[in-house]
Amino acid sequence: MSAKLISPELRPVYDKVLAGQRVTDDEALQLYATHDLNGLGVIAQHRPGAKERQHRHLHP
Incomplete structure (x- = not known):
């Protein structure tokens, strides 16, 4: 999936996750x-x- 599909209101959360940061309770x-x-x-x-989790699910 493409990052272009993310709505503007979710973009800050996406950027945070991409940077490896934790999301807040509000997010x-x-x-x-x-x-x-x-x-x-x-x-x-x-x-x-x-x-890694997806790989383990596909190849136990």
Whole structure:
């Protein structure tokens, strides 16, 4: 997925996750309440350890 799919309101959270920073409680609630599922998926793909967990799921 492309970062272009992220809505402007989620862009600051995306930038933070991409930089390896933790999201705040308020940002977590913002992610929970969003209707931007494409943007949420893009952010989830960039969280630390996402690729390792996905690899373990595919190749136990």
